[in-house]
Amino acid sequence: MKIAVQVRLLPSPEERAALEYTLHTCNEAANWLSQQAHAKSERDRTRKALQGFAYTLLKDRGLSAQPALHVLRKVADAYTVLKGNLKAGNLGKPGSERRRRAESKPVVFRPDAAQPYDDRCLSWQYAAQTVSIWTMAGRLRGVRFVCSEQARKTLQSHRKGETDLVHRDGMWFLIATCEVSEGKQIDPAGFIGVDLGIVNIATTSDGKIYVGRELNRHRRCQLRLRAKLQRKGTKSAKRVLKRQRRKESRRAAHINHVISKSIVTEAERTEHGIGMEDLAGIRERARLRKPQRVTLHSWAFAQLGQFIAYKARRAGVPVLFVDPAYTSRICAECGHTDKANRVSQAWFACRSCGVVAHADRNASRNIRARAWKLWRRGAESHAPAPVRGAGRGRTITASGGRTASPALRAE
Numbered sequence: 001m002k003i004a005v006q007v008r009l010l011p012s013p014e015e016r017a018a019l020e021y022t023l024h025t026c027n028e029a030a031n032w033l034s035q036q037a038h039a040k041s042e043r044d045r046t047r048k049a050l051q052g053f054a055y056t057l058l059k060d061r062g063l064s065a066q067p068a069l070h071v072l073r074k075v076a077d078a079y080t081v082l083k084g085n086l087k088a089g090n091l092g093k094p095g096s097e098r099r100r101r102a103e104s105k106p107v108v109f110r111p112d113a114a115q116p117y118d119d120r121c122l123s124w125q126y127a128a129q130t131v132s133i134w135t136m137a138g139r140l141r142g143v144r145f146v147c148s149e150q151a152r153k154t155l156q157s158h159r160k161g162e163t164d165l166v167h168r169d170g171m172w173f174l175i176a177t178c179e180v181s182e183g184k185q186i187d188p189a190g191f192i193g194v195d196l197g198i199v200n201i202a203t204t205s206d207g208k209i210y211v212g213r214e215l216n217r218h219r220r221c222q223l224r225l226r227a228k229l230q231r232k233g234t235k236s237a238k239r240v241l242k243r244q245r246r247k248e249s250r251r252a253a254h255i256n257h258v259i260s261k262s263i264v265t266e267a268e269r270t271e272h273g274i275g276m277e278d279l280a281g282i283r284e285r286a287r288l289r290k291p292q293r294v295t296l297h298s299w300a301f302a303q304l305g306q307f308i309a310y311k312a313r314r315a316g317v318p319v320l321f322v323d324p325a326y327t328s329r330i331c332a333e334c335g336h337t338d339k340a341n342r343v344s345q346a347w348f349a350c351r352s353c354g355v356v357a358h359a360d361r362n363a364s365r366n367i368r369a370r371a372w373k374l375w376r377r378g379a380e381s382h383a384p385a386p387v388r389g390a391g392r393g394r395t396i397t398a399s400g401g402r403t404a405s406p407a408l409r410a411e
Contacts, residue, residue, distance in 0.1 A: 038106035183316030193368030275371025277324035318381035
């Protein structure tokens with residue numbers, strides 16, 4: 001399976017200027033090629049077709065051979081993603097204004113959009129923790145990078161494939177793809193059901209509750225702070241807004257890593273599989289009042305599911321995603337289904353057998369039962385559909401194995 005490992009570069013001012021100029025030049029070339037590709041038919045937007053007419057022109061713009069090929073692939077992949085989104089209806093129905101806007105203009109790349117590198121353009125010196133990297137100003141040698149010892153060992157042992165150069169919030173990063181082996185899948189003695197929520201981020205069928213009070217409080221504070229700074233509108237307020245960006249998402253990702261590691265470790269220890277709800281499309285299905293929409297759209301349930309899935313694959317723990325319908329209304333003891341069973345967010349009281357339980361715990365037991373039933377029918381362990389990988393927005397999936405899983409940052 002493939003995971004992504006991120007390291008931070010520490011370039012000197014001269015190296016920083018060369019890297020910035022390189023990104024701007026590559027993305028300027030990508031925008032030029034995108035305009036050319038937009039004017040062509042869909043079959044003329046493939047990698048092979050674009051290379052046939054634009055490779056020499058890109059080299060004339062100052063790009064070397066490999067960077068020119070990566071620009072070609074980046075543009076071709078962007079139009080492939082656009083075509084997939086249009087086909088799936090993610091950009092509106094046919095004839096809608098949103099879809100018309102998406103189809104009427106070429107794909108645009110930011111000046112600082114990530115640029116992929118391969119081993120011909122980038123080499124690693126792990127012991128010295130430096131890299132040698134191609135730029136428009138020539139080869140930069142001895143550019144320092146920093147990372148954890150675990151990340152360095154993973155890079156040295158498993159790095160394979162492309163690496164993305166990323167400029168974010170004034171900092172420089174390399175995000176490398178690593179091919180790691182999956183653990184030998186266990187034959188589970190049972191399943192741990194995991195119910196996902198907003199008040200309680202995750203509740204397991206063995207009684208463990210990961211409350212979301214701290215994270216939700218942090219999100220409300222950040223929301224009030226952003227609103228206050230946006231109303232103020234001064235230069236200093238904008239500087240603070242820029243400094244605060246992505247702070248909330250980083251905190252949520254850290255909490256999701258901690259929760260997913262705890263759940264997978266417990267499943268590995270007890271030789272159990274993990275059953276989770278398949279919540280794909282919940283944001284489109286849910287109908288909420290305006291004050292509740294921010295809470296729903298801040299809910300990082302998909303990320304938590306992906307973290308659990310890839311950590312479980314490394315540990316050899318099977319993961320099944322089950323139909324979430326009525327899991328909060330079914331009594332885990334007698335199977336009676338009634339909307340009135342869910343008394344409140346926290347409490348469940350069966351109208352048939354009289355059992356009183358924690359609502360999320362009851363739902364997690366229903367998820368556990370569905371996962372075990374699926375497994376006994378012969379269902380295979382699987383991960384959610386691949387998501388956009390780090391860097392330039394491409395999708396990275398695992399090669400081999402039972403199913404594909406997204407490349408995720410190792411932690």
